[in-house]
Amino acid sequence: xxxxxxxxxxxxxxxxxxxxxxxxxxxxxxxxxxxxxxxxxxxxxxxxxxxxxxxxxxxxxxxxxxxxxxxxxxxxxxxxxxxxxxxxxxxxxxxxxxxxxxxxxxxxxxxxxxxxxxxxxxxxxxxxxxxxxxxxxxxxxxxxxxxxxxxxxxxxxxxxxxxxxxxxxxxxxxxxxxxxxxxxxxxxxxxxxxxxxxxxxxxxxxxxxxxxxxxxxxxxxxxxxxxxxxxxxxxxxxxxxxxxxxxxxxxxxxxxxxxxxxxxxxxxxxxxxxxxxxxxxxxxxxxxxxxxxxxxxxxxxxxxxxxxxxxxxxxxxxxxxxxxxxxxxxxxxxxxxxxxxxxxxxxxxxxxxxxxxxxxxxxxxxxxxxxxxxxxxxxxxxxxxxxx
Amino acid sequence: xxxxxxxxxxxxxxxxxxxxxxxxxxxxxxxxxxxxxxxxxxxxxxxxxxxxxxxxxxxxxxxxxxxxxxxxxxxxxxxxxxxxxxxxxxxxxxxxxxxxxxxxxxxxxxxxxxxxxxxxxxxxxxxxxxxxxxxxxxxxxxxxxxxxxxxxxxxxxxxxxxxxxxxxxxxx
Numbered sequence: 001x002x003x004x005x006x007x008x009x010x011x012x013x014x015x016x017x018x019x020x021x022x023x024x025x026x027x028x029x030x031x032x033x034x035x036x037x038x039x040x041x042x043x044x045x046x047x048x049x050x051x052x053x054x055x056x057x058x059x060x061x062x063x064x065x066x067x068x069x070x071x072x073x074x075x076x077x078x079x080x081x082x083x084x085x086x087x088x089x090x091x092x093x094x095x096x097x098x099x100x101x102x103x104x105x106x107x108x109x110x111x112x113x114x115x116x117x118x119x120x121x122x123x124x125x126x127x128x129x130x131x132x133x134x135x136x137x138x139x140x141x142x143x144x145x146x147x148x149x150x151x152x153x154x155x156x157x158x159x160x161x162x163x164x165x166x167x168x169x170x171x172x173x174x175x176x177x178x179x180x181x182x183x184x185x186x187x188x189x190x191x192x193x194x195x196x197x198x199x200x201x202x203x204x205x206x207x208x209x210x211x212x213x214x215x216x217x218x219x220x221x222x223x224x225x226x227x228x229x230x231x232x233x234x235x236x237x238x239x240x241x242x243x244x245x246x247x248x249x250x251x252x253x254x255x256x257x258x259x260x261x262x263x264x265x266x267x268x269x270x271x272x273x274x275x276x277x278x279x280x281x282x283x284x285x286x287x288x289x290x291x292x293x294x295x296x297x298x299x300x301x302x303x304x305x306x307x308x309x310x311x312x313x314x315x316x317x318x319x320x321x322x323x324x325x326x327x328x329x330x331x332x333x334x335x336x337x338x339x340x341x342x343x344x345x346x347x348x349x350x351x352x353x354x355x356x357x358x359x360x361x362x363x364x365x366x367x368x369x370x371x372x373x374x375x376x377x378x379x380x381x382x383x384x385x386x387x388x
Numbered sequence: 389x390x391x392x393x394x395x396x397x398x399x400x401x402x403x404x405x406x407x408x409x410x411x412x413x414x415x416x417x418x419x420x421x422x423x424x425x426x427x428x429x430x431x432x433x434x435x436x437x438x439x440x441x442x443x444x445x446x447x448x449x450x451x452x453x454x455x456x457x458x459x460x461x462x463x464x465x466x467x468x469x470x471x472x473x474x475x476x477x478x479x480x481x482x483x484x485x486x487x488x489x490x491x492x493x494x495x496x497x498x499x500x501x502x503x504x505x506x507x508x509x510x511x512x513x514x515x516x517x518x519x520x521x522x523x524x525x526x527x528x529x530x531x532x533x534x535x536x537x538x539x540x541x542x543x544x545x546x547x548x549x550x551x552x553x554x555x556x557x558x559x560x
Contacts, residue, residue, distance in 0.1 A: 062459070062496065227465040231507075231515055234468050237458075237500045238544020 004302055004310035012314055020318065023369075026282035027322025028329075030365050033275035035330035035358035037268030039348040040339065044261060046189040047346035048254040055088075056130060056246040057229045059215040065242050066252055068101045072211045077239050081215045084232055086224020090129060095218035097130040099123055100203045102213070106196065107173040108161050115173065116159050119195045122203030130216045134192055139168045139183035144199035150183040154194040157338020158345040172196075175206045194338070194345035216246070276365060283318075283369020287311060287377075294377040295385025304378050311374045312367065319366030323359040330358065418516045420467065420508060425524035426535070426554040433533045436473035436504050445541040449548060452533045454478075457499040459490040461528050466507075467516040469526070471534065471548075473502035478529055489528035504546045506534050506553075513539075513549075524555055531556035 013020050059081055064071035078098035081087075088095040100122035105115030121127075125141060128134060142148030149172060156163040171178045179198070187193045204210060219225060226245050233241040244252070254261075297307050335350035377385065433452035443449050455461045457472030472491070479485035479493050491499055507515040520526050533554040540547035 225465075227463065227517065230460075230463045231466050231468055234463050234470060235505050235507075235540060235547050236545060237470070237503050237505060240496055240500060242460075 002302060003306045004297070006313065009310050009313040009317065013317060022282050023315075023318045024322050024325075026278065027319040027362050027365055027369075028326045030272075030275040030278070031319075031323045031326035031358045031362035032330055034272045034361040035326060035350060035354055036334055036348070037272045038354040038357045039330065039334055039350045041261070041265055041268055042351070042354055043189075043339065043346045043349040044257075044264060045254075046349055047191050047193075048250055048257060049189075054246050055219045055221050056216050057219060057226055057243055058246055058249050059217070059229070059233065059241050059243050060213075060249075062240045062242045065244065065249075066256055068214050068249075069103060071101075071213045072209075073214065073241060074211055074239055077212060077241060078215045080232065080236055080239060081217050081229075084217065084219075084224055084228050086220050086228060088129075088218040088220050093126065093129065095126065095129045097123060097127040097216045098200065098212045098214075099127065099216060100200060100207065100209070100213045102203065102207050104174055104206070106159060108159055108165060110173050118155065118158055119191070120174075120203060121192075121195050121197050122200040122207075123197050124200050127197070127216075130218050131187065131192060133190055134185050134187045136183050136185050139181070142182055142197065142199050142202075144201050147177060147179045147202070148182040148199070149179045150185050150197040151181050152193045152195045152197075153184070153186045153188070153336075154338040154345045154347055155196060157347075158194050188347070189349065191346075193347065272361070276361065276368075280365065280369055283315065283365065284373045287315070287370050287373035291377045291380060291385050291388045294374070295380070295382050295388075298378075298382050299386070307378065308371070308374050311370045315366040315370030316363060319362045319369070320359075323362030326362065327355050327358055331355065418510060418518055420516065420518065420520075420523060421551070424508060424550070424553055426533075426552045429533050429554045429556070430535050430552065435475075436471055437475065437502055440502075440504060440546050443538050443541070443546075445538055447538045448536070449538060450533060450535050451504065451548060452531070453504070455526070455528050455530050455532065456489045457491050457494075457503045459487055459492075461489055462519055462521040462526075463515070464519055464521075465517060467509075467518055467520050468505060468507040469520055471504045471506050471532065472499065474531075476502050487528075500544065504548055505540075506536070506548050506550050507539075509539075509549045524553060525557070526553070526555055 058068070059073065059077055060068060061071040061073045075098070078096055081096055082094055101119065102122075103117045103119050106118040106120075107115035128136075128141070136150070137153075139150075142150050151166050151172075156166050159166075166172075166181055166184070168181055168184070170181045172181065173179070185192075185197065198206075217229070219228070226243070229243040233239075233243045294307055298304070331350045334348045337348045338345045339348060380388070430450050433450045436451055436453040439449050439451045451471065453471040453473055454476070455469060455471065456478050457476050458470045460470075462469045476491050476494055476499055478491050479488040483493075485492065508520065510516050526532070533556075534548060534550045535552035536548040536550040538546070539549045
């Protein structure tokens with residue numbers, strides 16, 4: 001087959017700068033929209049997944065298995081959980097974290113009448129053993145009785161303030177009192193990243209409760225398992241405990257949020273579809289105006305397949321450039337951006353699979369944008385094409 | 389381009405090879421004592437409420453009740469179950485309850501006060517690592533009589549190590 005030289009496709013790009021710019025911007029925007037949609041879905045999904053390799057079990061109040069915020073168990077439960085043999089320990093300290101989870105209005109400005117509902121977690125220092133994914137990136141852990149807070153990386157997005165507003169020494173207003181930020185933490189791709197941690201007793205005072213939401217314990221694989229925890233829960237009927245692995249808990253949570261995720265997915269697909277149709281329109285318009293050129297190439301003797309291939313090359317060069325620009329933009333601008341939702345916030349994730357989806361969509365746009373108008377041009381009789 | 393004839397069968401074999409999963413390592417469940425399930429009801433059985441009120445730690449007891457009072461009656465993977473007093477009323481399926489044995493219409497504090505934990509222990513004193521569900525016709529809402537010894541007894545905690553279980557209507 002006599003083919004058109006690759007130069008023909010590349011030189012054609014510069015023939016009409018306006019058309020090139022339009023197609024380039026179109027493909028960049030489409031890819032960016034697809035990346036944004038995919039990163040949203042991936043970010044939300046990842047925030048509901050438990051950390052990998054986790055051997056934590058959660059003791060909740062019986063009947064509150066679907067929501068740790070609704071759960072209430074006695075303080076005594078933490079000591080009882082400590083009787084399980086096979087708990088992980090470090091320097092004699094068992095990996096047991098009694099916690100209170102509650103959503104409270106947090107204000108950055110005392111003059112603002114209403115704060116933003118933010119997930120707060122009351123913890124003891126042992127929480128850092130159980131939640132090994134948490135890293136204090138600045139400052140230190142808060143001390144009980146001193147009105148101190150440890151703030152997650154996505155809380156600024158949750159509160160709608162710049163990240164600098166939550167620096168060390170800054171003050172937040174909770175329950176009519178001032179609380180000083182003494183530490184910043186990160187726990188990427190978990191719900192913890194959108195939380196504020198506060199000493200357990202301090203949160204119990206704020207919430208006026210003397211019980212816990214849950215007790216989280218880490219088991220040593222091979223020495224203890226979920227059955228040991230279930231036996232304890234069955235033996236201690238007085239504590240009214242339900243127990244599940246952290247993976248099960250997050251799976252339950254994920255099922256609970258499945259309709260929300262489906263809605264988000266549908267919205268993201270519609271947005272991406274809108275973008276693709278818009279981009280397609282630009283590409284089709286750019287190629288459909290080249291009927292005479294297609295006719296001329298046929299007269300010179302180039303077969304139809306060679307013309308299609310050359311136009312596809314041209315289209316793919318544009319869409320590849322657009323996809324690369326969009327990928328770089330998406331990675332630089334969107335990755336880690338906090339998005340608020342009912343149970344806190346999650347960060348958009350722009351990683352390899354998301355970039356692959358975006359680039360794939362961009363290349364698909366290149367194919368769909370060039371192929372139909374080229375075929376349409378080729379269907380016209382050569383004489384008619386030359387006159388058009 | 390023609391592909392050698394062996395390419396497609398090779399690809400198919402590769403796919404089949406990928407699809408075959410290794411079966412998980414099965415650890416043998418420990419056997420229950422052969423005399424555990426009784427063929428006739430033991431004499432002098434008392435209700436869960438009566439036994440909980442009067443029995444002391446280490447006492448031999450004969451306790452009659454129903455497998456009711458908790459959403460999860462059996463512990464999966466351990467010879468442990470919850471025994472409720474006859475006075476705990478199970479919900480009715482026609483009330484829209486899928487798990488009538490959880491007796492969700494009865495307050496949880498009342499259910500807990502009228503429930504006991506029954507377990508079959510091994511030589512180490514720990515529950516055997518095998519579920520009792522379906523063994524000796526044991527299932528939710530069954531009426532049973534348990535013979536055993538009180539092994540844990542404190543405020544709100546009542547655990548009986550069973551040596552014999554009679555299941556009413558069961559084929560032991």
